[in-house]
Amino acid sequence: MKRTEAFLLDLDGTLYRGTEVIPDAPDFLRWLIETDRKYLFVTNNSSRRPEQVAEHLRRFGIPAEAEHVLTPSMVAAQYIKEQGAGNRVYVIGEEGLRSALIEAGCEITDEQPDYVVQGIDRQFTYEKLMTASLRIQSGAIYLATNVDKALPTEKGLMPGAGSLLAAVATASGCQPIVMGKPEARMIDHALEMLGVPKERAIVVGDNLETDILAGVNAGVRTALVLSGFSKRDHVAETDGKPTIIVDSLSDLIRLVE
Amino acid sequence: MKRTEAFLLDLDGTLYRGTEVIPDAPDFLRWLIETDRKYLFVTNNSSRRPEQVAEHLRRFGIPAEAEHVLTPSMVAAQYIKEQGAGNRVYVIGEEGLRSALIEAGCEITDEQPDYVVQGIDRQFTYEKLMTASLRIQSGAIYLATNVDKALPTEKGLMPGAGSLLAAVATASGCQPIVMGKPEARMIDHALEMLGVPKERAIVVGDNLETDILAGVNAGVRTALVLSGFSKRDHVAETDGKPTIIVDSLSDLIRLVE
CATH class of the missing domain: 3.40.50.1000 (HAD superfamily/HAD-like)
Known part of the structure; x- marks a missing residue:
């Protein structure tokens, strides 16, 4: 090897x-x-920016810089850029996803988006589920950062991006293109x-x-x-x-x- | 016939x-x-009380009384009563579900419930999803009022109880007992x-x-x-x-x- x-x-x-x-x-x-x-x-993990991931690793004594980090949020942002099929994005997600999309030149909006991009979102609501579903029904392309169903924590398994994905896919009748x-x-x-x-x-x-x-x-x-x-x-x-x-x-x- | x-x-x-x-x-x-x-x-529809369902029908000129209405919320409440396996219930749902459970003698709580009962909930949040999932992982029995994925409205298909079910089932790894x-x-x-x-x-x-x-x-x-x-x-x-x-x-x- x-x-x-x-x-x-x-x-x-x-x-x-x-x-x-x-x-x-x-x-x-x-x-x-x-x-x-x-x-x-x-x-x-789509929720953190690369710098936050590196910082998290350094706290464990692991040498790490932002340039060595790849998140599914970055893959989603790159995907949208490469497709050239519009840059209007409705986001269900946290800081890491929003910032990756904004840095790639996307416009975050809930009106007539070209894409619905969904990751883990601990501020998820019925309202967001409804908006995502309606926009996908209107033709927005559905991207998901990852399919992880649950995240192990000290308290037990917390709902992961894959649980929110299940709701959006069921409501919209559409399976996402997965990044992670x-x-x-x-x-x-x-x-x-x-x-x-x-x-x-x-x-x-x-x-x-x-x-x-x-x-x-x-x-x-x-x-x-x-x-x-x-x-x-x-x-x-x-x-x-x-x-x-x-x-x-x-x-x-x-x-x- | x-x-x-x-x-x-x-x-x-x-x-x-x-x-x-x-x-x-x-x-x-x-x-x-x-x-x-x-x-x-x-x-x-688990969201309305029988009297509200009857009132809704009467507005269409349809003769209707509450005693002629059966909702999956009522079936869930009766199910819990008949099982005799506890009456502590964590609810994801609206007024129709809550009132049916309370009328059947259930205690609504998010601590150590015997059941998680889930219907349509337009105030659904990640927090509720997490609580439901953790309680099911701790042994609460998961009941769902119905599996309807989406509800047709003038604005398009709105997420139904089945979409929230998909999230809870994916996060908890447990399929519900369905009432409707x-x-x-x-x-x-x-x-x-x-x-x-x-x-x-x-x-x-x-x-x-x-x-x-x-x-x-x-x-x-x-x-x-x-x-x-x-x-x-x-x-x-x-x-x-x-x-x-x-x-x-x-x-x-x-x-x-």
């Missing part, structure tokens, strides 16, 4: 777990930097940012259904780290099989060195 | 359409009264209220997927009225086939007399 030049890293469950850092994550990042590897933090993992789109986008061919990259994550499946969908090698959501015996039941399975990031270093 | 003694009547699409009465609906009701038939207005049409439960409840055996009843409605399927599920004859949602050529594609298809309620009178 000498040729592994670029690492696409998941965050929660891979580098930290809730409010606790995973012990070898800071050293893993230092190893990436010292050996001149390329890397991106590839998160399905497990879509190949996000991995393709990351490789383009890094300028690395897919043969020389690896997706590293703890979740078979998002991280690993995204790598499989994009034709990129994958490493399942058993520090988070998915366990070794889940592998048999899943569509996306990881290229390698490791107990820890330290084990991953030994395998790729 | 002389033996048709009881009529279980749908409302929207059958007796009125949005803000307009269906022309022969008032006469149909007068015929039911004059020929001493039993009848119930069996609606999937197309569940047999609601028809069984109606027949019990009227004291009529199923052989002598007929379900009348405009929607194959709710009204007619409910009748089929309950083993009761059904009449599809082509005044609303479902068209004649939809019948071939559906699971629940109506016993008879009529263009209007006047035609139905001619067939059952």
